[in-house]
Amino acid sequence: MKLKKLSIVIPAYNEGNTIHLILDKIKAVELIDHFTKEIIIVNDCSTDHTETAIAEYQSVNPDLDIRYYKHEVNKGKGAALHTGIAKASGEYLIVQDADLEYDPAEYNDLLKPVCKGFADVVYGSRFMGNNPHRILFFWHTIGNKCLTFFSNMFSNLNLTDMETCYKLFDTRIIQSIKLKEQRFGFEPEVTQKIARIPQIRIYEVGISYYGRTYEDGKKIGWKDGVRAIWCILKYGLFRM
Numbered sequence: 001m002k003l004k005k006l007s008i009v010i011p012a013y014n015e016g017n018t019i020h021l022i023l024d025k026i027k028a029v030e031l032i033d034h035f036t037k038e039i040i041i042v043n044d045c046s047t048d049h050t051e052t053a054i055a056e057y058q059s060v061n062p063d064l065d066i067r068y069y070k071h072e073v074n075k076g077k078g079a080a081l082h083t084g085i086a087k088a089s090g091e092y093l094i095v096q097d098a099d100l101e102y103d104p105a106e107y108n109d110l111l112k113p114v115c116k117g118f119a120d121v122v123y124g125s126r127f128m129g130n131n132p133h134r135i136l137f138f139w140h141t142i143g144n145k146c147l148t149f150f151s152n153m154f155s156n157l158n159l160t161d162m163e164t165c166y167k168l169f170d171t172r173i174i175q176s177i178k179l180k181e182q183r184f185g186f187e188p189e190v191t192q193k194i195a196r197i198p199q200i201r202i203y204e205v206g207i208s209y210y211g212r213t214y215e216d217g218k219k220i221g222w223k224d225g226v227r228a229i230w231c232i233l234k235y236g237l238f239r240m
Contacts, residue, residue: 003034006091006094008037010041010098011077012054016052023039036065041098042070077186085175102165103208120201127161144163
């Protein structure tokens with residue numbers, strides 16, 4: 001039986017203190033349907049000891065398929081994802097932030113619609129299901145829901161969480177899309193462009209969310225929300 005592979009793309013910036021924790025969680029996951037794991041880490045020119053932490057982890061976990069790439073200048077999360085997507089060799093690909101907001105134990109929840117032959121793309125929604133969700137900021141939640149609603153208007157989808165990190169793609173499909181956004185505009189851009197693919201099968205499943213506060217190191221602010229609105233218009237209305 002030919003084994004299938006899931007490429008796990010991790011953009012990392014100044015995650016030296018926690019990168020080993022997320023890698024431990026990924027290592028512990030037993031994927032369904034004979035999937036193996038390929039971990040692609042893209043270090044977006046971190047200024048801390050992220051590179052050293054990754055090298056140390058690789059040295060003590062030689063059995064884990066970790067592929068490491070580094071940007072020589074800081075380009076942004078979107079640019080790191082572009083690099084990781086281009087390097088992926090698995091049949092399917094999932095985006096994983098280097099922080100601990102999302103639980104790799106739920107990869108199988110996103111894989112199930114794929115394994116059953118229903119889906120090409122699966123979004124993990126923080127706003128549906130009975131999984132645990134940390135209670136954080138009211139206006140941040142309203143902002144996310146408004147951006148999703150606005151995105152749905154132009155994509156003609158009925159997503160509940162466009163901004164989610166957990167997006168699983170058929171690798172051939174995501175690699176065929178020309179992505180431009182270098183920073184946090186990746187989410188609205190990829191959603192608008194995925195939605196335009198004829199007969200694309202998009203599913204959504206509920207996931208957990210262990211959100212971070214700004215004191216914990218959360219990096220997204222109101223300016224990123226404004227950029228997301230512009231990206232929805234740019235790629236949804238003007239179809240650039």
